[in-house]
Amino acid sequence: MRSHSQEPDRAASDPVEPDPEGAARPPRGDLPHPDPQPPREAANDEPGPDAAGPAPAEDETTTAIQELEDRWRRALADLDNLRKRHARELERERAAERSRTAAAFLPVLDNLELALTHADAEPGAVVEGVRAVRDQAVNVLELLGYPRRVETGVAFDPARHEVVGVVQAPDAEPGTVVDVLRPGYGDGERQLRPAAVTVAKRE
The missing domain is CATH 3.90.20.20 (GrpE nucleotide exchange factor, coiled-coil domain)
Structure with missing residues (x-):
């Protein structure tokens, strides 16, 4: 039979079982503890709405x-x-x-x-x-561009003639120019003035 005095030697020679995953280990006295980082303030980390530029x-x-x-x-x-x-x-x-x-x-x-x-x-x-x-x-x-107009015997044209009198003219057709009292000059859109005429009376 083996004596009980040999049990501690065998326990010292056995390998150390690793800590279960996630288990907390006690701090070792020979390692320095790092200083904890202070939390960054949200106001300094994110710019406010005024600092942001306009949308594209x-x-x-x-x-x-x-x-x-x-x-x-x-x-x-x-x-x-x-x-x-x-x-x-x-x-x-x-x-x-x-x-x-x-x-x-x-x-x-x-x-x-x-x-x-x-x-x-x-x-x-x-x-x-x-x-x-x-x-x-x-x-x-x-x-x-303003020719003289003194024609007689032509039909009365209100665009070219200005009636100043109506006369009896047996030899003239009714409504025709009998006499030109004042010549006209020009024609159409280029008319300086109409001719002043007398016109044969209509029956």
């Missing part, structure tokens, strides 16, 4: 609105410049047209003055000179 969709919408406003302002400025330039060009064209018209009538004025210097001459010659000046003025108006 809001940024895109704001940028698009600003671009549209800039384009709108530029378009208004371009339109205003175009209006001013058009007004200046129109005024220049009007001045140039007035100058051309006045220059076209200068020879007529010169001939009228020449006729007045010969007023003491033979009456027949003066009449012929005035008639020539009149024809010259009529020709100038025709070149400017």
Whole structure:
């Protein structure tokens, strides 16, 4: 039989059983204990709502609105410049047209003055000179696009004629122009004035 005095030796030589998983071990005196980390405050860890920037969709919408406003302002400025330039060009064209018209009538004025210097001459010659000046003025108006209208025997046209009297005219068709008391100039949209006429009375 083996003596009981040998049991402790065998127990000392046996390997140490590991602690069960999850079991707490007592702290060893020779190891330093680490300082516990203080909990981080939530206010310093997460930014507040004021620190966060606007959403990407809001940024895109704001940028698009600003671009549209800039384009709108530029378009208004371009339109205003175009209006001013058009007004200046129109005024220049009007001045140039007035100058051309006045220059076209200068020879007529010169001939009228020449006729007045010969007023003491033979009456027949003066009449012929005035008639020539009149024809010259009529020709100038025709070149400017306003031909003379003195037709008789044509049907009355309210767009071309202004009735100043209705007369009995047995030889004329009713409703036709009998006499032109004041010539008209131009036609249609380019009419300076209608002709003043008398018209044959209708039966």
